[in-house]
Amino acid sequence: MTDASPSALTVARGVRTVSVAEYLARRLHEAGIDHLFGVPGDFNLTLLDGIAETGLLKWIGSPNELGAGYAADAYARRRGLAALVTTYGVGELSCLNAVAGSAAENVPVLQITGAPRTTAAAARALVHHTLADGDFSRFERAFAEVTVAQEVLTPEHAAAQIDAVIGTVVAAKKPGYLSIPADLADARIDAEPLRTPLLPARADAFDTAAFEGAARRLLATAQRPVMVVGHIAARFRLAPGITALAEAGAIPVVVLPSAKGHIDETHPLYAGVYAGTLIDQATADLVESADAVIHLGVVMSDVLSGLFTHRPFDAVSIKVDAEEAGVGDETFGLIPFPEALRALRRAVDGTSTTLARSFARKPDVPLSPVAGAPLDQAGFWSAMQRWLPAGTTLLADIGTSYWGALSLTLPPGTELVGQPIWNSIGYALPATLGQGLADRTRRPVLVTGDGAAQMTIQEIGTIAAQGLSPVMILLNNAGYTIERAIQSPDAPYNDIAPWDWCALVTALTAGSASTFRVGTPAELEEALAAAESQPATLTFIDVVLDRHDAPPLLRALTERS
Known part of the structure; x- marks a missing residue:
């Protein structure tokens, strides 16, 4: 993620108000976004016009909302956040599958819906793109099932709502949902919050001492440790820190299929892809025989675990997720992933044992087909x-x-x-x-x-x-x-x-x-x-x-x- 952009801070000085559309555009740009994916519709046109006027985000229109959602997902994997704009009902439901996929895969995509006017919702009017029953919260409820934060903007709290949803999406690496009524897109709101960075610099207020101590005690006696890296680590783009941790303790690293390529596969400590016993018996043996297993951003679904042939978390497991860390059966509260990784590095540096072991690497794919054989x-x-x-x-x-x-x-x-x-x-x-x-x-x-x-x-x-x-x-x-x-x-x-x-x-x-x-x-x-x-x-x-x-x-x- 980028720091607060100078443009976001500059606009607030001497400017008392901005439109909701401009406020949103500036916050998205500040968070590292240069492109906006989606499909236009009558309920989001005022919002799109207001965003376009800022010149901060380039519109990327897709033939349909599903494709736009998939594109936003991949963009977010690289940039740390993506935004997707659709119209109410027909548009947002068309991309619901893509947003659900982002939820399952821990991808921070912000779904932005252009909704009917507040007066229509208050009157329960039978407008198009609804089920003609006066229920305007139906699709918000649907997205609540696949997002970590949802807000329907109000004129009194629009800035705070935008900031809260974006902040939660970035921290949790999960999708969020903003519904912006058509008549609020150009409403004027206080510009003062733009003077405060959306994503503040790292604070050292998180208490990692207990987690660090427990990890150090486990690793101090380990002779056969291994690291298992999953896709949540990849979402935080922590490969340099993970590699440094492995080198500090001479710890071999395996990756789940969902994190393949996140760790340099030519590195001497890279040991292969781990999916239980399905893909590579050597990596399965490496993990099974370990006396300390460091799980970094791991989700053991059926496919990723080799149909549940993986080694389960146990008393000698260290586990780090997006916002939580633990050792064995003990968890240590809110610790963001980067903070937990830094604590693990200190724990390894504090051990007196050389954490090294040998392992066999899986051979590469054969380099040439059989002579004269058809293409297969x-x-x-x-x-x-x-x-x-x-x-x-x-x-x-x-x-x-x-x-x-x-x-x-x-x-x-x-x-x-x-x-x-x-x-x-x-x-x-x-x-x-x-x-x-x-x-x-x-x-x-x-x-x-x-x-x-x-x-x-x-x-x-x-x-x-x-x-x-x-x-x-x-x-x-x-x-x-x-x-x-x-x-x-x-x-x-x-x-x-x-x-x-x-x-x-x-x-x-x-x-x-x-x-x-x-x-x-x-x-x-x-x-x-x-x-x-x-x-x-x-x-x-x-x-x-x-x-x-x-x-x-x-x-x-x-x-x-």
Whole structure:
């Protein structure tokens, strides 16, 4: 997150009031946001006009609200916060799935709804975008199920409500909800709160002594410690601190699938991906035999835990979450994640024992396909292992794409973005838009299935319109291969309509994309080389694969489930 922006502080000096729209724009910009995702509608137009007048946020309009929500999710993973604007009812419900996914995956997205006028709500008027029953709180109640803070703005408390929701979203790494009635968007409110930073500098008031002491006592006698890193740690972008902690104690580090790429996979202390016994028996043995396990931002859902084959939290576990830390069965109250990590570093520095152990590293994906073999999943991922550039972001949709990506050894500076808890197919393509806008120095690489892409393909038009040039790879296997692997492989409900993907992408990008259709290892190598040679061009590669072929990790998952 950024510090309070000078523009936010300057506007308050000599200015007694600002509009609600301007106040919101300045607070979002102060929190590190440069873009605003969404779809316009009659109830949010005054709000959007007011935000546009500030010149602080660039509007990123999507073909539908679901795609905008997925894009905002990826943007927030990189920037620490994202904002999504929709209209009341039809618009906000269209993105509810995306916001729920952000809740499941601990992503700080602010859903902003342009709502009917306060007079309409007070009169219980039967206006459009409602169920015509006079109930104007129905959708707020729906969002209360998937957000950590909700406010319907009032003229008396609008500034405080905005500040409270944004602050809670950033601290908890969960979505929040703001409903702004159309007649309040241009209402004038006191500008004085803008003189106080929205996100104050770190305070040292948190009492970490008890937690630090308990951690030191456990680690002082440990000879086989290990760190398990999950996606909540990735949301706080704490890789440097985690790496320093590992180096200070010579502690090996494993990551859950949801945090793959957050820790440099070429580091000597990186020990692999841990999902119980599902992915790598070596990492499972490492964790199982540990006499101290430091869990950093870990959520053990069914997929992440290897269908609950993980080692459960026990008496020698240290656990750090977004706002809580504990050792064994004891918790130590409100301790923000960064503070708890600093306390752990002091605890390790205070031990007299060298916390070192040996471990076996999982071998890389084979570097070359079998000579003369047709292109299959194994050959595709081998080619990706050789080609994938350092310093990028690999986005993979759930299914064959994600489970194939987990087998890669990522080059330095490359992260994996996916949705292994919420598992909503179609996420990764719009997420490519959000990731690309959040950090234009990193060229996104997308791998998605044809079934997933049919859900959100129209977002390619937005990606092209924003001048982004990702490498977009489609695994074209005629349907839902992950569902085929789970059950009834030849059932008609797993088939999808065949599309001419290259022609479609050409149409959606107004001819600006470079497209390839490949069916052999040699053709794939040529397409990847072409993509690398034209970094300023959106490159789309249609990879034709057998409908029943799946990566080994996906087969292992489906066999167990």
